[in-house]
Amino acid sequence: MLKKAPVILAFLISTQLVGCANLGVQPWERDLLAKDEMALDAEGNDLGLDDHIYFSKEATSGGRAFAGGGCGCN
Amino acid sequence: MQLTSKNQLANKTKKVANINIALAAATCALLGTTPVVQAEEAVWEMDTALLYYGETDRVTAVEGVFSARKDFGDEHIFSGKLVLDTLTGASASGAVAQPNAQTFTRPSGKGQYSIAAGDIPLDDTFKDTRVQLEAQWTQPLWDDMRGSTGVHLSKEYDYLSISVNGSLAKDFNQKNTTVSAGLSLAFDMIDPVGGRPIAFSEMVIDQGQFANEQAYQAAFDATRQKGSDDKTTVDLMLGVTQIINRRMLMQFNYGYSTSDGYHTDPFKVLSVVNDQGLTQFLVHEDRPTERTRHSFYWQTKYALDSGVADISYRYATDDWDINSHTIDSRLRFNLSDNTYIQPHFRYYQQAAAEFYQPFLLEGTTLPTFASADYRLGEMTAYTVGLKYGMKMPSGNEWGFRLEYYQQDPKNAGFDAPEVLQQLDLYPSVKAVIAQVSYSF
Numbered sequence: 356m357l358k359k360a361p362v363i364l365a366f367l368i369s370t371q372l373v374g375c376a377n378l379g380v381q382p383w384e385r386d387l388l389a390k391d392e393m394a395l396d397a398e399g400n401d402l403g404l405d406d407h408i409y410f411s412k413e414a415t416s417g418g419r420a421f422a423g424g425g426c427g428c429n
Numbered sequence: 430m431q432l433t434s435k436n437q438l439a440n441k442t443k444k445v446a447n448i449n450i451a452l453a454a455a456t457c458a459l460l461g462t463t464p465v466v467q468a469e470e471a472v473w474e475m476d477t478a479l480l481y482y483g484e485t486d487r488v489t490a491v492e493g494v495f496s497a498r499k500d501f502g503d504e505h506i507f508s509g510k511l512v513l514d515t516l517t518g519a520s521a522s523g524a525v526a527q528p529n530a531q532t533f534t535r536p537s538g539k540g541q542y543s544i545a546a547g548d549i550p551l552d553d554t555f556k557d558t559r560v561q562l563e564a565q566w567t568q569p570l571w572d573d574m575r576g577s578t579g580v581h582l583s584k585e586y587d588y589l590s591i592s593v594n595g596s597l598a599k600d601f602n603q604k605n606t607t608v609s610a611g612l613s614l615a616f617d618m619i620d621p622v623g624g625r626p627i628a629f630s631e632m633v634i635d636q637g638q639f640a641n642e643q644a645y646q647a648a649f650d651a652t653r654q655k656g657s658d659d660k661t662t663v664d665l666m667l668g669v670t671q672i673i674n675r676r677m678l679m680q681f682n683y684g685y686s687t688s689d690g691y692h693t694d695p696f697k698v699l700s701v702v703n704d705q706g707l708t709q710f711l712v713h714e715d716r717p718t719e720r721t722r723h724s725f726y727w728q729t730k731y732a733l734d735s736g737v738a739d740i741s742y743r744y745a746t747d748d749w750d751i752n753s754h755t756i757d758s759r760l761r762f763n764l765s766d767n768t769y770i771q772p773h774f775r776y777y778q779q780a781a782a783e784f785y786q787p788f789l790l791e792g793t794t795l796p797t798f799a800s801a802d803y804r805l806g807e808m809t810a811y812t813v814g815l816k817y818g819m820k821m822p823s824g825n826e827w828g829f830r831l832e833y834y835q836q837d838p839k840n841a842g843f844d845a846p847e848v849l850q851q852l853d854l855y856p857s858v859k860a861v862i863a864q865v866s867y868s869f
Binding site: 377380382386395398399415417420426 | 460477478492494496512561583587590594603605606613633664670671672676680682686720722725728732741743749751753761777782792808810828830858864
């Protein structure tokens, strides 16, 4: 039974990977994704200003972008 | 059967040609690429913003941003940013409130400030002007691979930060999957007015015990290290962006950051209290010289019929024991073809740094590191806001944003002696954020 576990696991992972390969759209299905507001960096100035506020007021920074460096704005 | 006249045929050919042009334009739009028209010169896209950040009784900041972006053809993109900001007001010094009035020396050593009984000590000498410059160049390299490199500079009177970054991104699976890796190296230098305090040195307060000004200055100087200090930071970021379906895309980032050097805040102190909770003296804080951080970030954007839902979650952890969770969401509703409103909600929660202490107890062994900076303590924070955007007939866009931000520091399990139990050691910080932006 224990020997079967890696096989089952490998089967599950491979089916998940095949599932991933099915994700996505055809080039002609990008009408909604191509909108400006769907860009991950839409409203870049708002995001940059927010990052600066929270960097100055909280102990965690980064995630969306690089965490390091910055300013002494504390 | 109808005969097609020569005229009709010519019209049909013309229509086909028009359809071809329309299809080509539509394909470009679908692919998310801008058709390159050689005859027309590429235009600069400008984004400007003015932000006001105001805390009740504390810090006020005004920040102006000017960013510009231009595609020089074939996705060879330059983007630049200039930020100017000014900070004034008062910032929590780290000292605890007391049942009596307190007097403190300003960090520069020049002058004093007094805090009324029961009030949290705020250092009102907080004043700075900052300039930030950024430049970034992005271009295709080969085989669906893009490269990007940039510089960042931030300068205040007593602080300088310079960083360079580089990243590579590769598209797979008909551009449905993008994998990226980036590296950033930052160098920060600090040279505070009045010098950097020696770790745990006692704050020198002139209460008439000095024979003259020189004697006071000599005592103050004995608590200071001369010259500047610095910090280097290396950031590594790995990311995957995946288009899920016609409406949804996701991004996952893993961030690793390690910094080495001066992490202490030279303006923060700790109260040393007796067993009744009464402050006996104040010492300057000291933080470790190294910090390693990991962040896991997930973002999803979903196209609604008339709007966009944008939700992100971040988990961060570091070797200072600061673990945090952040949920950020923006929900855009298009009111018409040219206007929208966008509610914003953000929730943040952090655990205290291992060396965070709201105060030190007199007579106990001095810890290796200690800071009473509430920003390293346990806290929750939330932001609620609303943005209204409108596109003008010219294509230029206005945006107005109003938000409320509140931080609620918590007691991370410290027992407060006697008088401190009657005082608010963890007051909330409340701020208003207002922003106007204009894109052209």
